[in-house]
Amino acid sequence: MPGSHEPTENHILAALGAEGRQNVFPHLQLVPLSLGQVIYESGSLLPHVYFPTQGIVSLLYVMQDQSSAEIAVVGNEGLVGVSLFMGGETTPSRAVVQSVGSAFRLSAEILKKEFARGGELQHLLLRYTQALITQMAQTAVCNRHHSVEQQLCRWLLLSLDRLSTNELSMTQELIANMLGVRREGVTHAAGKLQEAGLIRYSRGHIVVIDRPGLEAKVCECYGVVKKESDRLLGSFGTYDSVRDVGAA
Amino acid sequence: MPGSHEPTENHILAALGAEGRQNVFPHLQLVPLSLGQVIYESGSLLPHVYFPTQGIVSLLYVMQDQSSAEIAVVGNEGLVGVSLFMGGETTPSRAVVQSVGSAFRLSAEILKKEFARGGELQHLLLRYTQALITQMAQTAVCNRHHSVEQQLCRWLLLSLDRLSTNELSMTQELIANMLGVRREGVTHAAGKLQEAGLIRYSRGHIVVIDRPGLEAKVCECYGVVKKESDRLLGSFGTYDSVRDVGAA
DNA sequence: CACTTTCTGTGCGATACCGCACATTATGGT
DNA sequence: ACCATAATGTGCGGTATCGCACAGAAAGTG
Numbered sequence: 001m002p003g004s005h006e007p008t009e010n011h012i013l014a015a016l017g018a019e020g021r022q023n024v025f026p027h028l029q030l031v032p033l034s035l036g037q038v039i040y041e042s043g044s045l046l047p048h049v050y051f052p053t054q055g056i057v058s059l060l061y062v063m064q065d066q067s068s069a070e071i072a073v074v075g076n077e078g079l080v081g082v083s084l085f086m087g088g089e090t091t092p093s094r095a096v097v098q099s100v101g102s103a104f105r106l107s108a109e110i111l112k113k114e115f116a117r118g119g120e121l122q123h124l125l126l127r128y129t130q131a132l133i134t135q136m137a138q139t140a141v142c143n144r145h146h147s148v149e150q151q152l153c154r155w156l157l158l159s160l161d162r163l164s165t166n167e168l169s170m171t172q173e174l175i176a177n178m179l180g181v182r183r184e185g186v187t188h189a190a191g192k193l194q195e196a197g198l199i200r201y202s203r204g205h206i207v208v209i210d211r212p213g214l215e216a217k218v219c220e221c222y223g224v225v226k227k228e229s230d231r232l233l234g235s236f237g238t239y240d241s242v243r244d245v246g247a248a
Numbered sequence: 249m250p251g252s253h254e255p256t257e258n259h260i261l262a263a264l265g266a267e268g269r270q271n272v273f274p275h276l277q278l279v280p281l282s283l284g285q286v287i288y289e290s291g292s293l294l295p296h297v298y299f300p301t302q303g304i305v306s307l308l309y310v311m312q313d314q315s316s317a318e319i320a321v322v323g324n325e326g327l328v329g330v331s332l333f334m335g336g337e338t339t340p341s342r343a344v345v346q347s348v349g350s351a352f353r354l355s356a357e358i359l360k361k362e363f364a365r366g367g368e369l370q371h372l373l374l375r376y377t378q379a380l381i382t383q384m385a386q387t388a389v390c391n392r393h394h395s396v397e398q399q400l401c402r403w404l405l406l407s408l409d410r411l412s413t414n415e416l417s418m419t420q421e422l423i424a425n426m427l428g429v430r431r432e433g434v435t436h437a438a439g440k441l442q443e444a445g446l447i448r449y450s451r452g453h454i455v456v457i458d459r460p461g462l463e464a465k466v467c468e469c470y471g472v473v474k475k476e477s478d479r480l481l482g483s484f485g486t487y488d489s490v491r492d493v494g495a496a
Numbered sequence: 497c498a499c500t501t502t503c504t505g506t507g508c509g510a511t512a513c514c515g516c517a518c519a520t521t522a523t524g525g526t
Numbered sequence: 527a528c529c530a531t532a533a534t535g536t537g538c539g540g541t542a543t544c545g546c547a548c549a550g551a552a553a554g555t556g
Contacts, residue, residue: 040497050254052554059385061388061389069389069392069393071385071388076538078505082378086374086377086381087371088375088480091378091381092385092386092472092476118364118366123335126333126334126335127334129381130331130335130339132381133334133381133384134339136385136388137319137340137341140319140388141317141428143392145315145317146315146427147512147513148512161441171533172534173532173534180392181513182514183533184513184515184534184535187533187534187535187536191534203252203521203522203534211468224340228336231336232335240455246362324530344538395543396542419503419504420503421502421504429543430543430544431503431504432504433542435504435505436505436543438504439504449504450504450552451503451504451551451552451553452502452503452511477539
């Protein structure tokens with residue numbers, strides 16, 4: 001898998017039919033996603049959208065006092081830059097690479113042209129955007145009601161779903177920034193998860209050794225997002241893994 | 249104004265040009281929005297979308313244990329039911345009338361047909377959806393970082409922006425449900441605002457007597473949402489008030 | 497008017513998280 | 527092997543919010 005870098009590693013691109021591929025693929029440009037890279041800044045115009053094939057991008061809002069909160073994460077199931085086709089051109093959030101990888105980027109111009117044609121791609125992009133909306137809404141709920149430990153579980157699972165390993169490179173400090181809590185809070189929560197035998201970590205390295213255990217501990221927020229994503233995007237159909245695409 | 253009930257009281261409908269109006273207005277149906285009315289339930293199929301002309305609709309997520317959190321509010325600047333044209337048909341949230349009023353509803357069928365034409369309405373709906381996304385994202389941030397008092401200020405201002413009066417009918421219990429906090433927490437925060445001379449309230453009735461005072465106390469979240477909404481929707485152009493539509 | 501219901505105020509103790517200060521431990525560079 | 531740096535562990539007081547249990551006060555009902 002490493003080194004291949006086919007556009008079809010991205011689920012949206014993979015779901016395109018022959019015509020869509022013909023119109024879009026020739027304009028795709030493979031770019032690396034390096035750790036900490038800022039794909040777009042709050043309020044900045046985006047010249048491209050990014051379809052990740054590997055890695056994770058965080059959408060986060062940074063406050064005036066520099067504290068921050070993650071709004072959503074994007075992996076190879078989606079794309080970065082929905083505001084381009086939604087018509088606003090910019091958003092008040094920042095997109096940062098949270099886990100290294102790569103993406104195919106597409107110029108705003110081509111994207112908008114193809115979107116305006118109203119075909120398959122438009123459909124796919126809008127459905128993905130709805131999944132993103134669900135993730136944001138659930139983040140709001142989770143921030144309100146659940147403990148740091150539960151939120152850490154949710155965050156780990158969301159990340160895991162977007163990686164091909166059960167291992168992530170991430171310091172507790174950075175996780176704290178994402179969750180919008182103190183670093184010590186993450187240390188505490190991670191300690192409990194490790195004690196419970198669900199994860200193992202050391203210095204910026206986390207290995208999930210009991211995923212079902214995490215799923216048992218996580219709040220309902222994870223399940224809602226996951227289920228809704230599968231419902232909205234699962235029917236893309238070009239997955240190599242089988243999924244439970246239950247209607248309703 | 250009461251009794252008129254023109255479709256153009258809704259900003260999206262008002263922004264439609266001659267052609268759009270010709271296609272849409274004949275299919276609009278005026279319906280009342282009564283207090284507590286559930287417009288759609290989590291996961292339910294929507295036969296219509298609703299363009300409010302007056303009143304406020306809350307989008308909220310209700311958890312398994314029946315506690316809840318508001319995701320966003322919709323007034324005559326928008327519409328209820330974006331998942332219809334986004335392609336998902338349903339969402340995991342509930343839409344409840346929070347302040348009485350009325351709306352024009354449009355059948356899903358007509359909406360989707362008109363949306364698919366890719367014209368003006370599509371543009372308007374997508375831009376509005378982006379504004380909604382911003383509101384949700386900022387709700388997540390606010391839930392994470394700000395005090396109940398600040399959140400109450402935000403909530404009051406968001407509501408006020410969607411009403412023609414400075415007065416709202418709402419018990420503290422209900423506000424607590426929206427904010428996802430204890431009723432006592434709202435009592436406490438409202439007490440402080442009253443003490444500061446910003447509002448006056450009694451038994452399900454709140455009067456804002458010092459809006460600038462509220463704006464001075466609210467967190468940045470309100471401003472971000474307001475500014476972004478104005479930017480995205482302000483150019484609809486049929487407002488009767490002048491707005492600062494600053495680019496970038 | 498009496499009476500019920502609804503809404504608001506208040507006072508606990510418990511808990512989760514914060515902010516800070518600092519100790520400890522791994523890692524990487526030279 | 528050494529050292530600087532980065533990452534994690536821990537303790538402590540402060541604060542916000544929670545959950546609960548009532549008390550009072552206003553509105554609605556008969």
